[in-house]
Amino acid sequence: MIEAKGISKFYTVKKRKNFFRTERQIVCAVKDLNLSIKEGEIVGLLGLNGAGKTTTIKMLSTLLNPTEGQITIDGYDVVKNAMKVKNKINMIAGGERMLYWRLTGAENLRYFGKLYQLSGLQLEKRIAYLLDQVGLIESKDIPVELYSKGMKQRLQIARGLINDPKYLFLDEPTLGLDAPVAKQLRELVRSLAKNEKKGILLTSHYLEEVEELCDRVYIIEKGSIILADTPEKIIASVVKNYHLMIETSSLSVTTQNKMKRALVDGSIQFNELADSTSIHINAPFDPTSFFINICIAEAVSILKLELKRPRLEDAILTLAKEKSA
Numbered sequence: 357m358i359e360a361k362g363i364s365k366f367y368t369v370k371k372r373k374n375f376f377r378t379e380r381q382i383v384c385a386v387k388d389l390n391l392s393i394k395e396g397e398i399v400g401l402l403g404l405n406g407a408g409k410t411t412t413i414k415m416l417s418t419l420l421n422p423t424e425g426q427i428t429i430d431g432y433d434v435v436k437n438a439m440k441v442k443n444k445i446n447m448i449a450g451g452e453r454m455l456y457w458r459l460t461g462a463e464n465l466r467y468f469g470k471l472y473q474l475s476g477l478q479l480e481k482r483i484a485y486l487l488d489q490v491g492l493i494e495s496k497d498i499p500v501e502l503y504s505k506g507m508k509q510r511l512q513i514a515r516g517l518i519n520d521p522k523y524l525f526l527d528e529p530t531l532g533l534d535a536p537v538a539k540q541l542r543e544l545v546r547s548l549a550k551n552e553k554k555g556i557l558l559t560s561h562y563l564e565e566v567e568e569l570c571d572r573v574y575i576i577e578k579g580s581i582i583l584a585d586t587p588e589k590i591i592a593s594v595v596k597n598y599h600l601m602i603e604t605s606s607l608s609v610t611t612q613n614k615m616k617r618a619l620v621d622g623s624i625q626f627n628e629l630a631d632s633t634s635i636h637i638n639a640p641f642d643p644t645s646f647f648i649n650i651c652i653a654e655a656v657s658i659l660k661l662e663l664k665r666p667r668l669e670d671a672i673l674t675l676a677k678e679k680s681a
């Protein structure tokens with residue numbers, strides 16, 4: 357398990373005071389942050405620009421030392437045992453960094469494998485396995501500069517897996533990819549966690565991706581965690597607005613009035629159609645079963661039913677609005 361306990365990071369920056377003088381200023385990028393990632397778990401780290409995500413990932417991946425607090429990976433302190441934990445982790449970033457364009461796909465993996473002291477048959481087997489996993493075996497001898505964006509990103513994934521890390525940090529892994537390629541990558545990420553039991557920390561600006569993949573999500577703001585829970589619970593705790601549309605056989609005024617009275621909290625609107633009525637309900641709870649029961653009791657046939665449930669994006673927008681209010 358990765359565990360961060362009370363970590364903070366302060367940067368010292370020089371600010372120009374006037375033409376002749378600069379003064380030192382302390383920037384607090386991360387403040388007293390607690391976080392954990394278990395094996396087999398996909399954990400999301402969300403926050404607005406400048407919230408402290410990159411700084412947190414850099415500390416978790418040994419690229420930066422925390423100013424305060426402690427991070428352990430399977431019990432090893434990342435500062436005191438940096439070499440030991442480096443073999444347990446790796447990072448995959450979106451975009452086109454971290455690859456050598458003049459080298460072929462296989463040569464890139466060979467180079468990165470050697471950095472992890474892999475060599476000989478063991479390394480060649482690993483390279484072949486990973487190229488096969490990410491669907492690049494046919495293109496292994498082509499220079500990376502001739503790869504498409506999707507191919508480069510798949511090679512990034514293979515590179516991040518070269519040392520068979522137990523924990524992976526994924527920073528915007530589907531950035532700029534077409535929908536089908538992004539979908540394939542999400543499936544691979546899910547399989548790495550569920551089948552290979554890797555612990556994964558994911559940052560992404562695609563909130564649907566986070567909602568779909570993550571078991572738990574941390575929301576970070578100004579360097580501190582303000583919410584930590586499953587996506588469903590975060591949505592339920594922040595957004596209290598469900599929209600239900602039911603199209604039924606034509607409703608009498610009496611039945612409409614009964615429905616109005618039954619809905620104690622929320623709003624209801626009826627639109628008469630040619631042979632039916634469409635009912636629009638806004639409520640701070642999921643009103644589906646409640647209204648189905650009323651329809652059954654009133655012998656009303658349901659022709660169509662659509663529930664628009666709130667999404668993680670709605671929760672993040674609500675939180676941002678609350679903070680700026």
Ligand SMILES: Nc1ncnc2c1ncn2[C@@H]1O[C@H](COP(=O)(O)OP(=O)(O)OP(=O)(O)O)[C@@H](O)[C@H]1O
Binds near residue numbers: 368403404410411412
């Ligand atoms: N090397 C640095 N020196 C000084 N300040 C820094 C440094 N790196 C980050 N910061 C500051 O720390 C804060 C957190 O930055 P960080 O890059 O961790 O946020 P982020 O959530 O990753 O943002 P983004 O989504 O824009 O990448 C910001 O105020 C940023 O300006």
